Amino acid sequence: MSSSADAAPLPASALASGVAAPDFRLPSTPDQLVSLHEFRGRPVVLVFYPADWSPVCGDQTALYNELLPEFHRYEAELIGISVDGPWCHLAFAQDRKLHFPLLADFEPKGAVARRYGVYRAHDGFCERALFVIDREGIIRWSYVSPVGVNPGADGILAALEDLAPEEKTK
Amino acid sequence: MTRLTLPVTDRDHMQGAAAAPVTLVEYGDYECPHCGRAYPIVEELRTNLGDRLRFVFRNFPLTQVHAHAEMAAEAAEAAGAQGHFWEMHNALFTHQNALDSSHLVQYAGRLRMNAAQLGEALAAHTFRERVREDFMSGVRSGVNGTPTFFINGVRHDGPFDLSSLTEAIDAVAG
Numbered sequence: 296m297s298s299s300a301d302a303a304p305l306p307a308s309a310l311a312s313g314v315a316a317p318d319f320r321l322p323s324t325p326d327q328l329v330s331l332h333e334f335r336g337r338p339v340v341l342v343f344y345p346a347d348w349s350p351v352c353g354d355q356t357a358l359y360n361e362l363l364p365e366f367h368r369y370e371a372e373l374i375g376i377s378v379d380g381p382w383c384h385l386a387f388a389q390d391r392k393l394h395f396p397l398l399a400d401f402e403p404k405g406a407v408a409r410r411y412g413v414y415r416a417h418d419g420f421c422e423r424a425l426f427v428i429d430r431e432g433i434i435r436w437s438y439v440s441p442v443g444v445n446p447g448a449d450g451i452l453a454a455l456e457d458l459a460p461e462e463k464t465k
Numbered sequence: 466m467t468r469l470t471l472p473v474t475d476r477d478h479m480q481g482a483a484a485a486p487v488t489l490v491e492y493g494d495y496e497c498p499h500c501g502r503a504y505p506i507v508e509e510l511r512t513n514l515g516d517r518l519r520f521v522f523r524n525f526p527l528t529q530v531h532a533h534a535e536m537a538a539e540a541a542e543a544a545g546a547q548g549h550f551w552e553m554h555n556a557l558f559t560h561q562n563a564l565d566s567s568h569l570v571q572y573a574g575r576l577r578m579n580a581a582q583l584g585e586a587l588a589a590h591t592f593r594e595r596v597r598e599d600f601m602s603g604v605r606s607g608v609n610g611t612p613t614f615f616i617n618g619v620r621h622d623g624p625f626d627l628s629s630l631t632e633a634i635d636a637v638a639g
Contacts, residue, residue, distance in 0.1 A: 354610035360529045362604065392529050444622070447467075447609035 306412035309424055309439045316341070316428045317410040321398040322381045329374075329398060332432070338371040338458055340451055341426040343413050345442055347379045347387035347397075355423070355445045360393050362448050369455040374398060378405050378420050413439060427454035467607035467620040477521045478550045481511060485519040487638045489630075490615040492523050492603040495538060495557040496531035496564055497611045504558040506627050513631070517638065522554060524599040525611050533564035535596065540569040542592035543583045544576070552576045
């Protein structure tokens with residue numbers, strides 16, 4: 296049963312620009328699954344964060360929520376991922392009125408984060424890491440922020456701009 | 466080191482001496498409780514530093530979290546267009562629990578501005594673009610929450626209590 300992707304060695308650090316983004320299939324709600332390849336043809340911003348209710352994540356998700364119209368100008372989809380379960384994500388998203396999907400890297404715990412090289416095994420949650428993936432599914436920018444520091448959005452917007460230089464003039 | 470991408474110019478609302486050696490820029494949200502806590506601290510800093518400090522406020526309303534933040538920001542800008550930005554700024558930060566449109570217009574009246582004109586500007590969202598411009602300049606400069614301070618163009622990543630800010634300013638301007 297094991298595919299070649301499963302057998303691939305886990306990266307020791309965050310996947311870098313130029314690498315194909317590993318595909319995954321994770322719950323976005325208690326009864327819905329989302330796969331990365333469904334977004335092929337559009338840029339994807341993958342936001343790994345440690346936990347739903349911690350104060351820094353709250354600020355970070357609030358900022359990205361506010362910036363969705365900007366991301367959509369680049370036709371980009373924003374996706375959050377943490378090891379929290381789908382019910383936890385649901386409560387968090389409702390509480391914060393988030394308008395983007397939060398995926399549950401819950402079982403096996405952190406499996407997707409490990410494949411992106413952003414799992415903190417000693418903590419049991421993932422790094423605060425950002426990946427910008429192009430329309431063909433290739434990682435074009437990645438960044439790992441110190442866990443306690445909200446990385447903001449300037450790097451994401453600059454990376455999206457680099458993907459679509461013609462957007463700059465709009 | 467994260468830097469301010471939009472330099473301070475005449476478009477900004479400023480307090481203090483133009484030639485001050487230190488410029489403190491705050492990106493803030495009038496409905497944000499943390500910004501509310503920062504407000505008296507900034508006032509105290511201004512008193513303590515006098516001519517050494519120039520203070521600039523830019524809007525960073527998190528509208529999905531704070532229902533009235535956008536209107537409050539537009540009201541400050543509308544007041545600014547009448548030459549009363551800081552009076553409105555003070556009123557907003559001292560009435561953070563009453564920022565709906567009718568209160569905003571009331572404050573304008575109480576501050577002897579043209580309240581009707583301010584009400585019209587709010588209804589027409591005359592200053593929405595300006596507020597958005599502030600917001601995006603913040604995003605591009607690495608603002609990651611409110612309040613975010615920049616001291617002479619460099620983001621201040623530490624806490625924003627009086628002694629931390631004073632220390633950070635002294636480090637820049639000795």
